[in-house]
Amino acid sequence: MNKPINPKEEQMKQYLSDNTGKIMTTNDGVPVFDNNNTLRAGERGPALQQDHIYFDKMMHFDRERIPERVVHARGSGAHGVFEMNEDISQYTSAKFLQKGTKTPVFVRFSTVAGFKGSTDLARDVRGFSVKFYTEDGNYDLVGNNIPVFFIQDAMNFPDLIHAVKPEPNREIPQAASAHDTFWDFISLMPESAHMIMWAMSDRAIPRSYRMMEGFGVHTFKLVNREGKGTFVKFHWKPKLGVHSVAWNEAQKISGFNSDFHRQDLWENIEAGNFPQWDLGVQLIPEEDELKYSFDILDATKLIPEEVIPVQIVGTMTLNKNPENFFAETEQVAFDPGRVVPGIDFSNDPLLQGRILSYMDTQNYRLGGPNFHELPINQSINKKSNNQKDGFGRMDVLKGDVSYFPNSKASGCPYQAMLNGEEGYQSHKEPVDGKKVRARSESFADHFSQARLFFRSQTTAEQEHIINAYTFELSKVNDPKIRERELAILNKIDKELAAKVGSNLNIVPPTELDELTLKFVKQNHPNYTGNLVNTEVEKSEALSMAVKPGEGTLKTRQIAFLVEEGVSKASVDTMKSAIEAEGAKAVLISGKPGYMKFAEGGTQNIEHTYRTEASVLYDAVYTPTGQSVEKLAQTPEYFQFIQEAYKHCKVVAFADGAETLAEKSHLQKDEGVILQTDNAGWISTFVEKAKQHRLWDLEKSRNIPS
Ligand code: HDE
Numbered sequence: 001m002n003k004p005i006n007p008k009e010e011q012m013k014q015y016l017s018d019n020t021g022k023i024m025t026t027n028d029g030v031p032v033f034d035n036n037n038t039l040r041a042g043e044r045g046p047a048l049q050q051d052h053i054y055f056d057k058m059m060h061f062d063r064e065r066i067p068e069r070v071v072h073a074r075g076s077g078a079h080g081v082f083e084m085n086e087d088i089s090q091y092t093s094a095k096f097l098q099k100g101t102k103t104p105v106f107v108r109f110s111t112v113a114g115f116k117g118s119t120d121l122a123r124d125v126r127g128f129s130v131k132f133y134t135e136d137g138n139y140d141l142v143g144n145n146i147p148v149f150f151i152q153d154a155m156n157f158p159d160l161i162h163a164v165k166p167e168p169n170r171e172i173p174q175a176a177s178a179h180d181t182f183w184d185f186i187s188l189m190p191e192s193a194h195m196i197m198w199a200m201s202d203r204a205i206p207r208s209y210r211m212m213e214g215f216g217v218h219t220f221k222l223v224n225r226e227g228k229g230t231f232v233k234f235h236w237k238p239k240l241g242v243h244s245v246a247w248n249e250a251q252k253i254s255g256f257n258s259d260f261h262r263q264d265l266w267e268n269i270e271a272g273n274f275p276q277w278d279l280g281v282q283l284i285p286e287e288d289e290l291k292y293s294f295d296i297l298d299a300t301k302l303i304p305e306e307v308i309p310v311q312i313v314g315t316m317t318l319n320k321n322p323e324n325f326f327a328e329t330e331q332v333a334f335d336p337g338r339v340v341p342g343i344d345f346s347n348d349p350l351l352q353g354r355i356l357s358y359m360d361t362q363n364y365r366l367g368g369p370n371f372h373e374l375p376i377n378q379s380i381n382k383k384s385n386n387q388k389d390g391f392g393r394m395d396v397l398k399g400d401v402s403y404f405p406n407s408k409a410s411g412c413p414y415q416a417m418l419n420g421e422e423g424y425q426s427h428k429e430p431v432d433g434k435k436v437r438a439r440s441e442s443f444a445d446h447f448s449q450a451r452l453f454f455r456s457q458t459t460a461e462q463e464h465i466i467n468a469y470t471f472e473l474s475k476v477n478d479p480k481i482r483e484r485e486l487a488i489l490n491k492i493d494k495e496l497a498a499k500v501g502s503n504l505n506i507v508p509p510t511e512l513d514e515l516t517l518k519f520v521k522q523n524h525p526n527y528t529g530n531l532v533n534t535e536v537e538k539s540e541a542l543s544m545a546v547k548p549g550e551g552t553l554k555t556r557q558i559a560f561l562v563e564e565g566v567s568k569a570s571v572d573t574m575k576s577a578i579e580a581e582g583a584k585a586v587l588i589s590g591k592p593g594y595m596k597f598a599e600g601g602t603q604n605i606e607h608t609y610r611t612e613a614s615v616l617y618d619a620v621y622t623p624t625g626q627s628v629e630k631l632a633q634t635p636e637y638f639q640f641i642q643e644a645y646k647h648c649k650v651v652a653f654a655d656g657a658e659t660l661a662e663k664s665h666l667q668k669d670e671g672v673i674l675q676t677d678n679a680g681w682i683s684t685f686v687e688k689a690k691q692h693r694l695w696d697l698e699k700s701r702n703i704p705s
Contacts, residue, residue: 006081007380008104008133009320015375016323026056066330067365068116071161072127074175075110076209076262077329078269080318082132082279088313091230091283092222093422094342096134097313104133106376107318108332109209109265113164114175119254120261122175123204123247123468128214128236129334130316136340136424137379141234142358146203147215149299150192152443154353160185160192178475187484188519190512190529191443193492194300194450200468201453201461202244202544207618207692208264210275210555211243218336218351219284219296221344221427229427231289231296231346233303235280235310240554242544243692245615246647247468252615260616266321273555273582274319280310293532294449295442299350301449304534305541328376333362344427367391384413439523446520448531450492456542460695466496470503482506484513491529551690554582558689559617559644561637562587562605565626568597570654574621577682581690585621588612590634598625609636614644619689624656624675631660638664645672645701648693652685665703670694 024032032053039051047054069075087099096103110127111118126145131138150160162168163185164177173179177199186192198204206212214236221229245253253260268275282303284296294301322328335358336351345351362371368391371377386402401409416423454462469489473482483506490497490508497508512520512529520527558578560571575585586607589595594602614620620641622631631637641664644651652673653661666672671694673685688694 004102006104008106009079011378011380012323012375015327026053027060028056066367069110069365070361071112072110073116074114074118074120075108075127075329076265077106077108077322077332078265078275078318079320079322080105080107080274080316082130082314082316084279084314086311086313088222088281088283088311089224091224091232092342093225094134094139094222094340095136096132096139096340097222097342103135104380105316106131106133106328106332107316108329108334109212109261111175113161113177118175119258121205121245121250121253121258123177123199123250123472124175125199125204126206126209126212128212130214130236131332131334131377132340133380134340135381136342137381138338138377139340139343140334140336140338141216142334142336142354143214143216143234143236145206145212145214146195146198147213147217147233147235147302148195148198148449149217149350150186150195151189151350152191152298152300152439153349154357156189157350157353157357160189176475178472180476180478180481183473183476183481183485184478187481187488187513188516190446190488190491190516190520191300193446193488194453197450197453197465197492200465200472201457202246202464203242204468205244205247205250206261207243207245208240209261210265210268211238211240213237213242214277218299218348219346220351221346222281222283223342223344223425223427227425227428229286229344229429231284231286233282233284233308235282236277236316237280237310237312239276239278240552241546241550241692243546244544246693247464247471249615249647252613252643256611256613256616265318268555269318269321274317276318277316278312279314279316280312282308282310284308290442293534294445295440297346297348297440298443299348300443300446304452304536304539306539307535310541327374331366331371331374332376333358333366333371333374335359335362339424341422341424370394386413441524441526444524444527445532447488447492447529448534451531452534452536452539453542454493454496455537456539458543458545458695460698461543461545462496463698464695466499466503469496469500473500473504479506480513483509484516487512487516491531545695546691551692552582553578553686553690556583556618556689557616558583558585559612559614559620559640560585560587561620561622561631561640562589562595562625563627563630563634564596565598565630566595566623567625567627567654568599568601570623570625571597574623574652574654574682574685577686578689581686583618583689586612586617588640590630590636609634609640614640614649615647617644617649618692619650619652619685620644621652621685622654622657622660624654628657628660631657632663641666642703646703648695648697648701650685650688650691650694652681667700667703669697669700671697 038054039048082103082105084097084099084101108129111122111124113124114122128145129142131140164182166172167181216234219231222232223229337355370390370392373394386404388402476482486501486506487509501508587605588607589605592605592608595605596602645666650671655675658674658676671688673681675681
């Protein structure tokens with residue numbers, strides 16, 4: 001079958017360049033005779049100022065960097081397509097949201113706090129930005145992998161970011177929230193309590209970009225042909241499920257492979273394992289705007305899926321890696337202010353603030369107002385207007401007219417309204433109010449949804465949250481800050497506060513700190529800190545725990561620990577079983593190069609203990625053979641097994657290799673699969689590994705290693 005034409009891909013093609021078979025030239029096309037030597041007065045003499053070839057090269061090199069994004073500097077992108085599968089035309093006239101429409105997209109995932117070269121596995125929110133190249137121009141859904149945000153008003157954003165970024169005097173720590181300034185700010189801003197609970201959960205350390213949910217976060221508006229508005233929340237649901245790693249794993253992955261997420265995304269797309277997400281919407285009729293225990297304009301709140309179900313309406317597939325990281329992933333300019341007919345903003349004060357910031361930052365970062373002409377940012381619906389000039393202008397507009405109205409160009413480009421055509425029209429929402437700098441009273445509850453989130457987690461997930469607070473606050477040096485945060489936790493859940501408090505040797509205060517209250521009361525003079533009744537007490541959708549029958553082994557990496565003399569049959573039986581489930585077997589040994597099988601024949605080993613660690617794999621298998629004896633003498637083998645076990649992974653041992661399980665001091669449990677135990681051991685291994693991690697075993701697996 002022919003690949004369907006992707007208009008964005010076609011557009012990008014004209015910009016692709018390739019140096020194969022070409023003579024080297026300067027940027028002006030002058031052929032370069034010698035690319036090794038600067039022009040000198042004599043072989044041992046001084047350089048000459050007339051060396052235009054050298055200056056051409058060095059002038060460009062000296063300007064190769066552009067300012068990194070002030071937040072979300074570290075990221076990875078991919079091209080894809082969004083297909084709308086359901087009919088929601090009664091709510092929106094947006095062309096790309098009409099059933100059957102296919103729209104090219106470019107997606108960029110990112111961390112927030114770290115610099116461009118920081119580790120992928122930092123504890124952090126992940127950005128989830130989608131640029132839809134629609135028939136009606138570009139629509140950017142610039143969201144996160146967490147459905148709420150730290151603050152309610154854009155005015156606080158620079159302060160939040162200054163607090164989380166490295167401290168200004170010594171520029172430490174990199175890509176980490178575990179330091180005084182961040183928690184100082186957070187403990188004085190109880191409105192961050194809900195978001196912080198998510199950030200302390202495993203959502204902030206995903207297994208893969210491909211296994212994260214995405215959220216538009218704010219409430220937006222859909223607008224239909226008749227001009228009627230409906231509030232909407234956007235959700236991306238990954239087909240591979242939502243999964244995370246353990247914090248101890250994350251820290252080690254950062255050392256072994258700080259490009260873990262970037263590489264995982266790239267390699268899977270190259271291998272044809274195209275990641276997919278379903279687009280879901282929660283629709284809220286305008287009449288219901290004020291119906292809930294929270295304000296739908298408050299970005300620190302979510303709408304539980306049990307209250308308004310998420311309707312799945314379309315699917316996004318990422319199917320192509322960028323050709324060039326800088327030209328595409330670095331230069332892509334997202335902007336929540338880019339909306340298309342059929343979509344409008346809500347009055348969420350955080351969203352309203354974002355509309356200015358992104359355009360402004362792109363102008364600075366990409367060097368002027370023509371960043372929309374960069375290939376990755378160009379709309380497929382070609383622009384036509386009277387804007388002209390500016391840095392880096394690329395199009396060459398013909399003629400003498402660049403104003404409107406005009407008669408000389410027959411009034412072109414014309415406005416849609418003059419010709420009875422549809423253009424972008426804002427939702428005609430009535431607005432009437434005094435000019436104020438004030439926070440709505442309906443934004444005053446800060447803790448109820450934080451409690452809802454905590455109480456919706458499984459015991460193992462709650463344990464991880466408790467440990468994360470403990471870790472972060474242990475890195476805070478000022479005891480007052482720790483105590484202030486404990487007072488907030490105590491408002492949310494007494495047990496949570498008691499456990500974190502006991503880990504930190506603090507008795508959680510029963511009331512909010514005086515300084516915190518002073519700040520809160522600036523916005524809400526009658527603030528009590530009392531919780532409200534949330535619509536539901538628990539929301540299953542907020543937990544990441546894999547439900548029975550839900551898991552998959554697709555695209556997972558399984559480590560096979562082998563040595564010379566390993567049984568090929570023992571390797572192959574397991575290999576074909578996991579490959580049938582879409583997983584990949586990676587053979588790891590003490591040394592690289594050709595390794596002999598017991599049955600004869602060799603295999604090239606590309607991965608060794610020097611470069612690999614268990615934290616880079618999802619499950620571990622030890623095949624049988626003469627290799628078992630060698631493994632028993634290999635300390636790196638035991639470290640690998642024990643670490644995988646501690647991180648609640650499934651480990652399997654073929655007949656004859658079970659002695660290695662004993663020597664590793666593993667306690668036998670449902671995640672330790674021995675061939676000697678049962679005939680169906682391979683399918684048990686596969687089924688258990690599909691659950692991702694066996695977090696419930698974490699306490700019993702706490703062996704010394
Ligand atoms: Fe951003 N944010 N943000 N943000 N944000 C940026 O834009 C900003 C917020 C998000 O992959 C910047 O191009 C303000 C919420 C993502 O290129 C900047 C406020 C959410 C990305 C900016 C917020 C986000 C950014 C930095 C408070 C989730 C990466 C560079 C009002 C819904 C986009 C840039 C990419 C990037 C400002 C809050 C998500 C400075 C002022 C809430 C995914 O413009």
